[in-house]
Amino acid sequence: MSYGIKLHVTGEFACFTRPEMKVERVSYDVITPSAARGILEAIYWKPQIRWVIDRIHVLAPIRFTNIRRNEVGIKAGAPTAAAMRGEAVGTFGILIEESRQQRAATLLRDVSYLIEAHFEILDRRFEKNGPELSARDNEGKHLDMFNRRARNGQCFHQPCLGNREFPARFTLIEDGAPLPESTIPSDQRTRPLGWMLHDIAYLPADKKSKDSFLTGQGKCVRAEPRFFNPIMQ
Structure with missing residues (x-):
């Protein structure tokens, strides 16, 4: 197990879609571990490491809202995908005007989470084809790079809360710093999530x-x- 990190994540809206309700989206009650891992990978990822989620703290009351969004009713087919890879001649993408559909979505609003995680080393070479480093040096380098990027708000791409139109704001919780306080009423803090x-x-x-x-x-x-x-x- 490597060094652990703590990241405070907030957002105005979130949608972690239940797979059984994917036509008109309905969100899970809280963020999923895979979505939390995606936020960490958006900030810092290398093929030499794998992020593991240890714990997720839900800091804000679970509240839902309903909206309608413009979506498309078809998926990109095999000819389109082949054309985009340069393997065939065809139309790139989808004509949105011809396949636009309005669909309802049940979203989370005003979310706040504290993510505790660590990373596992898959390859002791910090760079591809580079020399192998000791476990301590290797973990220290990855940890320093993640902390620096998270502290400065840097990311490879904008982390999101389930969908790209719901950006996530993140703050690194430094060692020894107080944890954000929960605003959930005490009688609502224990519940099964299914x-x-x-x-x-x-x-x-x-x-x-x-x-x-x-x-x-x-x-x-x-x-x-x-x-x-x-x-x-």
């Missing part, structure tokens, strides 16, 4: 399987969702 998506596991698969695909390293895998039953307390 089954939620934890993360996606990529398992070895047969190339003949319909749901398999090749990774960048040429390995054949399939994606399998993993669920868990958390309790807020």
Whole structure:
């Protein structure tokens, strides 16, 4: 286990869509671990590390709101994807005006979370094809880079709260600094959250399987969702 970090994340709206209600989106009650990992990876990611979520503190009351949004009713097909990769001739993208649909969405509003996490070292070489470093030096470099980027508000891309139109604001909690206080009433702080998506596991698969695909390293895998039953307390 590596050094831990604490990140305070807030936002005006959030939508962590339940997979069983993906046509008209309905959010989970709280952020999912995979969404929290995505926020950390937006700030600092390297192929040599893997972020692991240890704990998520819910700091604001769980409140929902309903809005209607413009979405599209079709997905980009295989010819479009092949054309974008330069493997075929075709139209890039989707004509939004021809496939626009208004759909309802049940979102979270005024969210506030404290994410506790650590990273695991997958490769002791800090840079590709570089020399191997000791575990202490390697972890220290990654930790320093994450802390510096989070402290300065830097990110590879804007972290979001489920959807790109819901940006996340983040603040690094330094060692020894007081933790943000919860504004949830004391009688609402303990509750079951029901089954939620934890993360996606990529398992070895047969190339003949319909749901398999090749990774960048040429390995054949399939994606399998993993669920868990958390309790807020």
